[in-house]
Amino acid sequence: MDPIPAASYARISEKVAARDKVADQHAQNESHAAARGYRIVARYTDDGISALGHKERPDFERMLADAEAGAFAVIVATEEERLARNVEEKLELHTACEVAGVVWDTARDGYVDPATDSGEFMSTVRAAMGRIESKRKARRQRDASDERAADGLPTARPGYGYRREGSRDVIVEAEAVVIREAARRVLDGNSLRGIATDFNARGIPSPRTAELVHKAHREKTEYPTPIPWQGITLRQLIRRPSLAGLRTHRGKVVGNFDPKAHPAILNEDVHTRLEALLTDPSRAQGTGGRTPVHLLSGLAVCGRCGGRIKRLPGWTPKPGQKSKPVKAAYACGDCHKVRRIQEPVDQFVTEVILRRLEQPDAGQLFSQGDEGAAQEARNAIEVIDARLATAADQFAEGVLTGDQLRRITERLRADRTAHERTVSESMPARVPVNVVGPQARQTWAALHIDSQRAIIDTLAEVVIDPQGSGKPFDPDLIRIVWRA
Ligand SMILES: [Zn+2]
Structure with a gap:
């Protein structure tokens, strides 16, 4: 049997990057690959970049793109921390590898198949532990950002959908159109992964690509290789409260922006429904983390x-x-x-x-029932879920007391159960009539x-x-x- 094609990845986390350390990691990868029956077909190296800061890792991104293109079946590294040291990167790695159908295998942490629950669990635990270490270093920077927020100054970059002009954010209409389409399709029941795949097929630049293109334009350097849309990045994008004109501080909504300083792309109602839908625990995690992408895998x-x-x-x-x-x-x-x-x-x-x-x-x-009644019931459930989410937020913000929350929740849950029964009595939720x-x-x-x-x-x-x-x-x- 031919050896399985594999990629070798090396990264040095400290600034005092010694060349021989990179060579050393690739050498270790070679021997690990040989022991496992893999053959290294490509090498990727990132130098002197901290994993917590959002600094670029060009070769890592290139590797993920090649993985999606089917260049190899396994990623080899000395330890998992080389591939991702924080949870965001781990999710990115998981999503990209699962979509591409590749696994990773490190000399220290072993084999991980992101398509299995246990693989995802173990590697997420390892990422969380790495995160605790990195957090300590980040605290000092965060304190500085708190001071700026207290002065009422914008602390974040305007992000995809906007550009900053002076002290104001202006909508970039070409990007706003993409955001509105994604929001509408999620509310229509499309999966994040399906939408991401469609955006890639249509050649719509992802937020990350758009950012790199702007940068290349500013610095008059070469244009980057596009980085594809993924379910996880799409989820993060459309959940952003600032798209609905909401101000946040440390992850909590604290009020509204002045529409002149920062206009909304989505209306607040859409934002509330998206939140309710994407944080619904009964939904397979919004990233599509465990959603199979093949017709019969796990089914036949x-x-x-x-x-x-x-x-x-x-x-x-x-x-x-x-x-x-x-x-x-x-x-x-x-x-x-x-x-x-x-x-x-x-x-x-x-x-x-x-x-x-x-x-x-x-x-x-x-099993057929009254389809009209079923559709009405589905709509009612959607509204109830949005209300439940809003009530929970209001409790967290101190607007509602625990007692009020309990009364509201009990009443809504009883209504929801009744509507659920109507739906289950008709066609299965995922089967369109036509x-x-x-x-x-x-x-x-x-x-x-x-x-x-x-x-x-x-x-x-x-x-x-x-x-x-x-x-x-x-x-x-x-x-x-x-x-x-
Ligand atoms: Zn069998």
């Missing part, structure tokens, strides 16, 4: 042992590289004896499901993968039976077992 089962099917990333060699390309595949995570190239499986299962959905009686597949009948194909194509998966899961169980390696795809060995 192994026909040999009944284990869950995982998705293995593919790999495309770059010009000049000798290794053969590897196609993405589904494989049993338990017995490891069942494996199939992903693409024909996805195509076949989609086709079978669509043919079933197009049949005239397909509506009965989903996905059954003649428009099924068209509706399906526009659905987010999460919804497509939910529909497949409601209708059938997909079983992948063993097949000898090297044989052409055999649809008879993909069983679709209808539920009900």
Whole structure:
């Protein structure tokens, strides 16, 4: 078997960066890679940059972009702290690696697959511990920023959507349009990851790219390689209270900006609904941290042992590289004896499901109720959630007493339970009405993968039976077992 292509990453955190330390890290990575059966195909090095400060790590960003492009399957470093020392960077790493389907493996902290709960848990714990150390160093700087806030001066940069002119913030309309579209689509139930993917496909520069472009323009240097949108950055962006004209200090809303000094891009109602939606614990963490991005991963089962099917990333060699390309595949995570190239499986299962959905009686597949009443109930729940969130904030700010909060919460929760019952009595929340009948194909194509998966899961169980390696795809060995 060909060795798995891997990236070697080295970073020195102190200013007294000695060249041999970098060389040393790459050498350690080489031997770790050899021991694990990886082959280093690319090296990335960042020098003398603190992980807590938001200083640039150009090679790290470049590595994440290459990971998304499928240049390698594993990132190797001496320890996890080299890859990310604070929680934000860890989230960025997690999201980028999970989207790209790559894992990281460090000599000190071992193997982490961001697609699994335990992988995410352990590495997040390590990042949190690193953060405690770095926090102490940051405290002094924060005290200085507090003084400026007390004087009523803006303490933060105006951020994406605005530019500062003198002491005022002015809306950058091209960016405001992007923010409004993202907010509307989140409220319509689109996933953050789906929106990020769409923005990338449309070539809309991410906030980070926009920032680097401005900088390059100012300093008359070369334009940067674009840094793609990600679910996590999109979430941080649209939750910013300043977009709704709200002033914050140390993460808490303390009042409104003078609209002349800082106009709003989103109205306050939209902001409240976004907050309620994105902080709802029942929603899979807004980053899409654990949301599968493939049609059947974790959904299909192994026909040999009944284990869950995982998705293995593919790999495309770059010009000049000798290794053969590897196609993405589904494989049993338990017995490891069942494996199939992903693409024909996805195509076949989609086709079978669509043919079933197009049949005239397909509506009965989903237990039908009164769809109009269900939609009304969903709207009511949305309003209740927004109210619950507002009440909690008011309690935190001392506007409501604990007793008042409890009374409000109890009443709202009782209403919510009643509405939930109405919804659950009708079609499953993720199944749009038009996905059954003649428009099924068209509706399906526009659905987010999460919804497509939910529909497949409601209708059938997909079983992948063993097949000898090297044989052409055999649809008879993909069983679709209808539920009900
Ligand atoms: Zn199996």
